[in-house]
Amino acid sequence: MMSVLREQVKTDLQQASTVLEELKAPDAADIVNDLTLDDAAIAILMLPLEDAIAVFNEPRLERRPDLIAVFEPEKAAAILQGLSADERTKIFRHLGAETRQKLLPLLSLETRGELEKLLSYSPNSAAGIMTTEFVRLSPDMTVSTALKHIRSVARHRATIYAAYVLEPDTGRLMGALSLRDLVMAEMTQPISTIMRKYPIAVEALDDREKVARILAKYNLLAVPVLDEQHRVLGFVTVDDALDVLTEEQTEDVQRLGGMQVIEEPYFLTSFWQMVRKRAPWLVALFLGELFTGTAMRHYDAEIEVARLLVFFIPLIISSGGNSGSQSATLVVRSLALGEIRPAQWLRLLLREMRIGLALGVILSPIGLVRALLWGTGWGVASTVALTLVVVVLLGAFIGAALPLVFRRFGFDPAVSSTPFIASLVDVAGIVTYFSIAGWLLGL
């Protein structure tokens, strides 16, 4: 059904607005995403302004800054004016200086002031992702006055996430009220008696991932964002939390996979952007891996005597890398979910070493038998077997330790990616292997 519509819009752009108008905004956004930039711009421009705004308000609509730059300035400003504050800010962050200069004077004074304030916050902070259209109540209102007030201000919003009760003089947060609280109460009660006092709140500069986890932890639909004077600046909703967690998870996965973070969807990231995000890590890992050659050259004499040893090198170093990959994955994820406290780090390391030992002991006999079947003799075979135990243990240790070290020094633990750990273990594995060979074979 969606694919039929997709084709219809593509083949007949004239019909596009009729089709898109019928759809829910996220579905319309999906279809527009499929068009070329020019066609997408035309399709959106043919929509009634209200619908164009609804589609533009969808975070899933791709290329929003590019579209804004393509529109006539007046049209662009009209759309921006209609967006919710958080989406408007998100789009503005990606506009070029020139486009910004052209559009800012076309926005209302109020919108402009708000936008400039929001842009001053980091996009990774609570204030950087908040929206500002909350309902302000004062404590002496009755329930019925509050409901009347809500009815008068909440024209277009699909959901009323939050109504906050503010101290009349200072604007400080006194309490929070949900629609449910109001509906369940007696009409004549003053809201100060039914509001939730000391509601959970976050600070303007709190990290956005922390904010998302708080929304998830306390099952909140929205959380107020406060300034240093405890005044409400805006709020972050559970929808935002879903988007933030998905983005943060994507970043973690990409870092774990050994590359820099790619923000745009796959096909919207240009060829050279892709190369620029991937090449630096690949080169860095390559430079690290050069030490495997250095190490092997160091053992040139041993290799000359026991050439059979080299057949096991990929096997041994990859086993260490795989074991390290498992540990790192578990530790990085547990840190991200807040499952591990610093007080537990030592216990974690000791445990991973015990697990690594057990895993090494499981792999070891397979390696031993394979070597014997290849006719290497007991010397090389037991070198392989013993090295496997040590290297798998080493992998588990490095895989667990490195994310903790990164976290300790304030870096993202996910930077200790699978390939990064594999490189470290490769070099360490080769040294271990030939050391054990020297000892067991008397080289």
Next chain:
Amino acid sequence: MMSVLREQVKTDLQQASTVLEELKAPDAADIVNDLTLDDAAIAILMLPLEDAIAVFNEPRLERRPDLIAVFEPEKAAAILQGLSADERTKIFRHLGAETRQKLLPLLSLETRGELEKLLSYSPNSAAGIMTTEFVRLSPDMTVSTALKHIRSVARHRATIYAAYVLEPDTGRLMGALSLRDLVMAEMTQPISTIMRKYPIAVEALDDREKVARILAKYNLLAVPVLDEQHRVLGFVTVDDALDVLTEEQTEDVQRLGGMQVIEEPYFLTSFWQMVRKRAPWLVALFLGELFTGTAMRHYDAEIEVARLLVFFIPLIISSGGNSGSQSATLVVRSLALGEIRPAQWLRLLLREMRIGLALGVILSPIGLVRALLWGTGWGVASTVALTLVVVVLLGAFIGAALPLVFRRFGFDPAVSSTPFIASLVDVAGIVTYFSIAGWLLGL
């Protein structure tokens, strides 16, 4: 502050209930998680029943099935009876047959019937995670009757996520209403005129991840779950979506890291469970990696002539593995987010190959220079350089293709883990390397 409370509860269990009662349920759950199983059970039992239920209703409370099994059956049943239907079902799924038999007769007939129905659905389906306490309205009610009805049924629920309008005879879904819709409407309007017709809904057997993505896509607070006759069975909330996405993401990361999924938090997973989840993948990868030895033995004669070649093996195969890891990570994540449609698979593969080629061309000169500096001569050096281009390209191709193959055959693409791809590329890389060596060096 939390750590002070944590210590206080640990040292004086008598005080525990006073401390825990003061806290919000998720914070109380965090503190109980830190106690031994016996202490946790005592702490919860000392709470008034209502508070015990609130803490037990928190998904973040760990060991819930174990605690239920420790409690007196009557107490356990009283707590279970008070939980929301989805949490009750989640806990019951993990109870032993014996405990289930003991507890079921102690639950009310209604709760028991509902529980048995919910248990019959897969825990990965929409119906398996839904809750059932929604507000049922009939289309001929006026707004004021509907509000009165909601006030009478919504006693304890913190949030009224969903009110559904059902066909009086059949129970089929006619429309959905939010509290906002009711508050904004005139009191005397019949709700059939203000309800949202054809609201977005999911089917009972839809995958839970799909349900979570629908909630996120359409910014919904709740989505109704329908049976085949279009009757409302229950609903899934945005909180559930947050939990589901976090769990699914953890599973993907663990699979990508090369292990089976570990459901419990790190320290709650026993030593042997850990080993059991990790050893099978490690052994499978080891068996695959054995082919590197087979391949190298095949080129024994070449190695004897040009022993310098072996120093570059770890470097070459790890570069292929790293390139594959990057591709696989991008593709797996894009598939999970629904960014790539099957129609785009070919384009994706061709693109990854071009990117792989570019990355290989970047690494190649570094390898060439390093080899020349080691004094290998131009023969080995150009072998290394050319192999790097081919292997990095190969890695990118395999890394992109494998997740697509898994998806095509109905498996989770994340199973094509970083270590798995590295193993494949290792073997292919060695064959490529020695083939090129044979050609360039005339071996």
